[in-house]
Amino acid sequence: MTNHTGTPASTPSTTTIDTLAERVLGPVLRPGDDGFEQERSGFQTAFQLRPAVIVGATGSDDVSAAVGHAAERGLPVAVRAGGHGAPFAAEGGVLISTRRMDAVHVDPNTRTARLGAGVRWEKVVAEAARHGLAPLNGSSPGVGAVPYTLGGGLGHLARRYGYAADHVRSIDVVGADARLRHVTADSDPDLFWALRGGRDNFGVVTGMEVGLVPVERIFGGSMVFDGGLVEEVLHAYLEWTRSLPEEMTSSVATVVYPDVPGLPDHLRGRHVAQVRIAFTGTAAEGEQLVAPLRAVGPRLKDTLAEMPYAASGAIYEEPDTPHAYCGDNAMLQRLDASVVRPIAELTGPDAPVMCVMGIRHLGGALAGPPAAPSAVGHRAARYLLTILSPLGEREVVRAVHRRVLEQAAPWAMGTSLNFVFGDGERLSPERVRAAYDPGDRTRLAALKARVDPANTFRMNHNVAPHAGPSAEPASG
Ligand SMILES: Cc1cc2nc3c(=O)[nH]c(=O)nc-3n(C[C@H](O)[C@H](O)[C@H](O)COP(=O)(O)OP(=O)(O)OC[C@H]3O[C@@H](n4cnc5c(N)ncnc54)[C@H](O)[C@@H]3O)c2cc1C
Missing domain, CATH: 3.30.43.10 (Uridine Diphospho-n-acetylenolpyruvylglucosamine Reductase, domain 2)
Known part of the structure; x- marks a missing residue:
């Protein structure tokens, strides 16, 4: 070593x-x-x-x-x-x-929660719901709340309330000098900015205080269409997302249901298109808004209904058992309908590896300036394109993922580190830089040179220390 x-x-x-x-x-x-x-x-x-x-x-x-x-x-x-x-x-x-550090304490008066470094979203969501509140959690209840938030955090309520990182009030972090600091926007604006988006490059976070939002119920769930309708669903989704209120956060994905007992026969092993919805308006408004999508064709499954926010962990139906996977993504300025056919073909039943292709609709509050600025990049992106596969032969998987992302390359602004799922290798310096806006890369590298010059925190998607005035670092 x-x-x-x-x-x-x-x-x-x-x-x-x-x-x-x-x-x-x-x-x-x-x-x-x-x-x-x-x-x-x-x-x-x-x-x-x-x-x-x-x-x-x-x-x-x-x-x-x-x-x-x-x-x-x-x-x-x-x-x-x-x-x-x-x-x-x-x-x-x-x-x-950090899994033993899994405490969560909700203060309903200040609408905040204190999160231990190892707490998972399911526990935070349940605790906040007891007070009629919700955190800015994402699709999977088992994901760690603190790492998710340090990477930005794109959740069910994202278009209405922005990134989870926008709602952080304070962060307790142990730096490379082994000292514990309580960091806020006032006490250390630089470090507070860098930790939110810079992830694990500036220290080990031992806890954070986050704001909660007053969401008790949503109109949410998913609509599942047969794989034969994938192109129609994707076209309809791109058209639909041109004019939506920010109360509507959604995504579409091509998914393959596992062929396992316990699933209804008509879903087992089936390629499908799934639209996932979380709407903070009324159920009647939600029903009206989703009508153009339902009009695409019959659904194999349609769970859209008014629901407690506490049940939002079920919307994406993601697997909760450990497995091997690899994934990549692109943050996009826009997504042209011309990509629908090639992407559907590359990720469909004839693909050499099983692919879960997702398109998340961004914009709304995600595009606005947060109360305290952060290093989270590409806020102006309108879509996030994700591609994920079980990890079989690495080169085959990577080649398919590359080809899918190439289709959207004309509109790519960069990546979201939260949606890079590697196979044991760190990202190249170029790939890490792609996660940040240009000026921010220099600022992150300069701060890293100040607080972690020996790069003690380097087992990550690494921001290399670089103290130069403006040039970007050449290697990680
Ligand atoms: C099924 C699935 C669904 C997902 N859905 C979403 C989603 O909807 N929205 C979204 O934004 N992301 C999503 N993600 C991505 C997820 O937010 C990130 O992968 C997150 O980092 C995972 O956190 P973890 O605790 O589970 O993972 P870990 O592997 O334990 O941690 C991830 C990274 O965070 C760093 N880290 C961990 N703890 C600390 C700490 N205390 N201080 C500093 N750095 C730390 C580690 O260095 C590590 O590199 C999803 C991922 C999966 C697998």
Whole structure:
């Protein structure tokens, strides 16, 4: 293993790990220890994490001890909560597992929630719902709320309320100097800006306070059309999303239902087009708005109805069991109807790998300026195109994904890091830069040079430290 300068980094000896174990309350695990295998496995099973040591953190003191231990020895730090997104193998590093830090505390008076670093959305949604409130969670209840938010966070209520990152009030973070800081827009505007969008490049977040919104019920669910109607559905969806109120957040996807017992026979193993809806207006208005989509043809399944927001985790019907997957995306200025046929053909039943292609409708509050600016990029994008496959033969999967994204290349502004699902490899520096607006890349690299010059937080989609006045860094 080498460190960021290319020189060999030391591996922690048994003695130094014993010293670390004396300083933390949670378990400190080495390869071969009981619990190591369980602790390193997560939702993404495409690759095994191979850290030299895992710290099962129970609080910010444990995080601070783990970061200090790593920084003193030139070891890289990796962090993990729900394990949906980890894009690297954490080879030889110190892996901080935050799943024990899963507290959530809702204050209905201030309409805020305090989130522990490892809490998953399902717990936050349930707790907020007890007070008639909702967080800005996304499609999957099992995703870690803090990592999701650090990556921007594109949720069910996105067009109405913006990114989850826009609703962060304060962040507690352990920096490369192992110190815990309470960061707000007033106390450290630069770091507060960078953490929201810059993800895991500036420290290990131990908790955050987020604003909640007064949403108790929505008109939501999904409409599922036969695969033979994919092109019609995609055309109708692009037309439909030209003029929608921002109370309507939606997406469309081509999906293949698994062929498993428990699913109705008419859905098992079937290629379908699925439109997913979350509307904060009344059910009557929602029914009227979706009429042009229902008019496309008969639905194999139609769950659209008024529902408690607490049940929103069911809208996307995403699998909740760990598996191996790989995915990529493009944030788009617009999406021309001319791409419908090639994309449908590339991702349909004849594709060499199974593909879940998604188009999320952006705009609305996502395009507006947030109360406190953040590093979340490409706010003016109108669509997010995503492509995801089970990870079989890497080169075959990557080639299909490349071809799908090429169709939309004329309108691509960049990527969203939250929707890059790797196969154990970090993104190239060019790909990381594509996640940010041009001026922001320079600002992030300069801040990184100030707060993490040794690049201790490098087991991520890395923003390399670069202190130059304007030139962009050449490598990650
Ligand atoms: C099925 C599925 C559905 C999804 N739906 C959405 C969606 O609707 N909207 C959306 O925006 N995203 C969505 N995502 C993406 C998801 O938000 C990101 O992958 C998120 O980072 C996953 O968090 P995690 O805790 O599960 O993963 P992890 O793999 O544990 O963490 C992901 C990354 O965050 C970093 N990280 C973790 N904890 C910390 C910390 N305490 N401090 C600093 N950095 C940290 C890690 O370095 C890691 O690289 C989805 C992903 C999946 C697999």
